[in-house]
Amino acid sequence: MSYEKVRSIKIKDGKVFINCASNNCRPLSYSEEEYPYFTKILNEKGLIAVEVELLKNYESGNLQNGINKYSKALKVLRYVFCEEYFKFNWRNHNAKWGTPEREAEDNLRKSPLFDELLKKCLNYKLPKEKFIITKKHYDGTTIYGKKCLTCMKWKRTKKEATKYDFKKEAEDNIYNSFKDDWEVEVLK
Numbered sequence: 001m002s003y004e005k006v007r008s009i010k011i012k013d014g015k016v017f018i019n020c021a022s023n024n025c026r027p028l029s030y031s032e033e034e035y036p037y038f039t040k041i042l043n044e045k046g047l048i049a050v051e052v053e054l055l056k057n058y059e060s061g062n063l064q065n066g067i068n069k070y071s072k073a074l075k076v077l078r079y080v081f082c083e084e085y086f087k088f089n090w091r092n093h094n095a096k097w098g099t100p101e102r103e104a105e106d107n108l109r110k111s112p113l114f115d116e117l118l119k120k121c122l123n124y125k126l127p128k129e130k131f132i133i134t135k136k137h138y139d140g141t142t143i144y145g146k147k148c149l150t151c152m153k154w155k156r157t158k159k160e161a162t163k164y165d166f167k168k169e170a171e172d173n174i175y176n177s178f179k180d181d182w183e184v185e186v187l188k
C-alpha cells in the first residue's frame with residue numbers, strides 16, 4: 001500500500017502545501033505542491049477542520065514521517081488518549097468488509113466524537129520529560145540507544161541517543177528478545 005513520505009506541511013495564503021514523495025517510487029522525488037483537497041477544507045470549514053483532516057490522514061497511514069504538529073499529535077493519540085482511542089482505532093477491529101458491524105465501525109470514525117478526540121490531541125502540550133533506551137555494556141558502562149530504520153545502534157553519550165516523548169513509546173521500541181537487557185531511563 002502506498003503512502004506519502006512527508007517532509008513538511010505548510011498552511012499559508014489560504015492554501016495547504018505538502019512537501020512529500022510517494023513511498024513506492026524510487027528514487028524518492030520530493031516536491032512541494034498544493035493539495036486542493038485540503039485547501040478546499042481550509043477555505044470552507046477553517047483551520048481547525050483542515051488540521052483534523054491532516055491528522056486523520058496521519059492516523060490512517062496515508063501521510064507518514066516528518067516531525068510536525070500532526071506526527072506529534074499522533075503520538076499523543078497513541079500514548080496519552082490510548083484508552084479513548086481504542087474504540088476508534090481501525091487496527092483493533094475485525095469486522096469483515098460489507099458487514100453491518102464494519103459499517104458501524106466506519107461511521108464511528110466519521111463521527112464528531114472522533115474529531116473532538118483529534119482536536120484534543122492537536123492541542124495537547126508534550127511533556128518536557130524525555131526518555132531514552134539504555135543497556136549495560138560488557139565493560140560495565142551504560143550505553144544509549146540510537147534508533148535506526150532496521151536496528152538499534154549503541155552510542156557512548158546520552159546526547160546521541162534517540163529521545164522519546166513518552167515512556168511507553170520508548171518501551172515499544174525495545175525488541176522482544178531484549179526486554180530483559182534493555183531499560184528505559186528518564187533523560188535528565
